[in-house]
Amino acid sequence: MAEDYLKTEEMVVNMGPNHPSTHGVARLILHLDGEVIHEIEPVIGYLHRAIEKVVENRTYAQCIPMMDRFEYVTAMMADWSFALAAERLSDIEIPERAEYLRVIMGELNRMASHLLCVGVTALDLGALTPFLYTFREREDILDLFEMTCGQRLTYNYIWVGGVAKDIPPEFTPKCREFLDKIDAKVDDYERVLTKNPIWLARNKDVGMIPEKMVYDYGVTGPSARASGINFDVRRNDPYSIYDRFDFKVPVYHGCDCYDRYMMRIQEIRQSARIVRQALENLPEGPVRAKVSRTFKPKEGEVYSRIESARGEMGVHLISDGSPKPFRVRLRGSSYSHLCAIPEICRGLKIADLVAIFASLDIILPEIDR
Amino acid sequence: MTKQELTSYIQEKFSGEIQVIENDQKEPYLIIQPKDLHRFCRFIYDDTRLLLTFLMNMSGVDTKERFEVVYNVCSYRYKLRLYFKILIPYDKAEFDTIRDIWPVADWFEREIWELFGVNVNGHPNLKRFLLPDDWDQGYPMRKDWQGRDVITLPER
Numbered sequence: 328m329a330e331d332y333l334k335t336e337e338m339v340v341n342m343g344p345n346h347p348s349t350h351g352v353a354r355l356i357l358h359l360d361g362e363v364i365h366e367i368e369p370v371i372g373y374l375h376r377a378i379e380k381v382v383e384n385r386t387y388a389q390c391i392p393m394m395d396r397f398e399y400v401t402a403m404m405a406d407w408s409f410a411l412a413a414e415r416l417s418d419i420e421i422p423e424r425a426e427y428l429r430v431i432m433g434e435l436n437r438m439a440s441h442l443l444c445v446g447v448t449a450l451d452l453g454a455l456t457p458f459l460y461t462f463r464e465r466e467d468i469l470d471l472f473e474m475t476c477g478q479r480l481t482y483n484y485i486w487v488g489g490v491a492k493d494i495p496p497e498f499t500p501k502c503r504e505f506l507d508k509i510d511a512k513v514d515d516y517e518r519v520l521t522k523n524p525i526w527l528a529r530n531k532d533v534g535m536i537p538e539k540m541v542y543d544y545g546v547t548g549p550s551a552r553a554s555g556i557n558f559d560v561r562r563n564d565p566y567s568i569y570d571r572f573d574f575k576v577p578v579y580h581g582c583d584c585y586d587r588y589m590m591r592i593q594e595i596r597q598s599a600r601i602v603r604q605a606l607e608n609l610p611e612g613p614v615r616a617k618v619s620r621t622f623k624p625k626e627g628e629v630y631s632r633i634e635s636a637r638g639e640m641g642v643h644l645i646s647d648g649s650p651k652p653f654r655v656r657l658r659g660s661s662y663s664h665l666c667a668i669p670e671i672c673r674g675l676k677i678a679d680l681v682a683i684f685a686s687l688d689i690i691l692p693e694i695d696r
Numbered sequence: 697m698t699k700q701e702l703t704s705y706i707q708e709k710f711s712g713e714i715q716v717i718e719n720d721q722k723e724p725y726l727i728i729q730p731k732d733l734h735r736f737c738r739f740i741y742d743d744t745r746l747l748l749t750f751l752m753n754m755s756g757v758d759t760k761e762r763f764e765v766v767y768n769v770c771s772y773r774y775k776l777r778l779y780f781k782i783l784i785p786y787d788k789a790e791f792d793t794i795r796d797i798w799p800v801a802d803w804f805e806r807e808i809w810e811l812f813g814v815n816v817n818g819h820p821n822l823k824r825f826l827l828p829d830d831w832d833q834g835y836p837m838r839k840d841w842q843g844r845d846v847i848t849l850p851e852r
Contacts, residue, residue, distance in 0.1 A: 656755035
């Protein structure tokens with residue numbers, strides 16, 4: 328009889344840490360029944376650089392470059408969230424021009440991150456072309472950053488009290504040129520992907536994150552908004568000057584990978600809208616408040632949060648009134664998202680795991696810190 | 697609900713002992729007794745006027761006098777935010793898990809266990825997390841930690 332000699336047992340497969348579709352160095356231990364995932368054990372810590380400990384021995388100005396390394400895909404926003412936390416503990420008046428420059432840089436960085444996400448998701452699912460398209464446009468954004476602060480990845484641009492330096496005169500025309508073409512380019516990606524049958528088959532109804540799971544795991548940002556959670560820190564708890572801009576917060580109700588992709592496409596368009604308005608109203612003036620080299624915030628505790636490209640990014644800062652932070656806890660949204668992956672993937676196939684991992688846009692340094 | 701309303705609502709409805717920290721932030725900040733922790737989390741999660749269903753962040757803190765664990769919860773429906781913390785003495789370094797309410801607390805608690813050496817009661821999966829598997833230099837986020845390779849520079 329077949330049962331006598333055919334034995335099935337759970338197979339344990341190691342995926343990563345150097346797997347092309349884990350976007351960094353995540354290691355997943357998969358417990359499989361054939362191709363069906365029973366259980367996933369994420370193993371993290373390969374990129375642990377002890378940033379939270381290191382910044383305890385640095386002054387606030389020296390902390391900003393560390394924040395770049397905390398989240399290198401949206402480094403502008405990581406700088407911003409730390410600067411915001413320090414500013415909330417002091418009475419620094421941020422110059423108007425600096426606020427506008429922060430919004431411009433933050434939104435350009437969000438677009439760059441979403442372009443990366445869309446392109447890489449397509450690459451992971453076997454489509455090379457959209458990856459090349461999105462990286463072409465991402466390159467333009469990185470050129471703008473390079474023009475402004477000399478760096479393409481770790482910017483060290485948003486400082487406590489303002490921004491590091493003013494934009495060069497050629498920035499504005501270049502940026503406008505980019506904004507003029509981005510909508511048409513996004514239409515191009517949509518033409519390649521949105522109604523592509525393979526794309527639909529791989530993404531539609533895959534990796535469902537129902538509302539309950541959003542709460543359980545603290546899923547935020549575009550991934551939560553693709554599950555019908557109409558919440559955006561920029562609109563619901565405006566920081567900086569986001570209350571002055573007219574933009575929509577797109578919300579989808581499909582809960583699947585496809586809607587998370589649509590979410591990102593729409594957010595690129597909305598970010599372009601914000602940058603256009605900001606360039607329009609960009610005032611003249613200084614870009615940095617006077618902040619001494621040994622900047623000392625008030626004694627106290629603060630949690631600043633901003634809407635980063637993949638969800639809420641928070642900095643929990645405790646200051647004891649000295650020039651160095653007493654304790655910094657960095658909250659990256661990928662932390663919660665990776666924690667949710669075992670729950671999302673239970674009962675799905677390995678190929679779906681790749682799509683889910685890419686659609687949640689998990690960035691490992693944010694988790695390992 | 698404003699900050700004041702939220703604080704008084706919780707104080708009125710929750711029977712345990714609650715201390716309020718006064719600060720100039722937009723959100724209330726409370727101190728909860730460690731023994732009430734689980735009951736308090738259940739209450740804010742279930743109460744129909746709060747529905748604080750997101751656990752955003754948990755930070756461990758070593759204040760040089762005691763440990764603290766700061767919780768940061770948020771309600772998407774009512775746009776509320778609440779911070780609360782528990783104080784943990786050095787000689788009894790332990791607190792209860794809340795991973796049955798928020799599964800994401802599993803990771804936050806593991807991290808606090810690993811980096812601060814605070815025991816988490818009822819946590820089934822306290823394994824090495826961020827540090828290497830063969831780490832033998834104690835709990836690095838404690839303030840009195842001294843690593844083998846750490847050189848302290850003289851103050852300028």
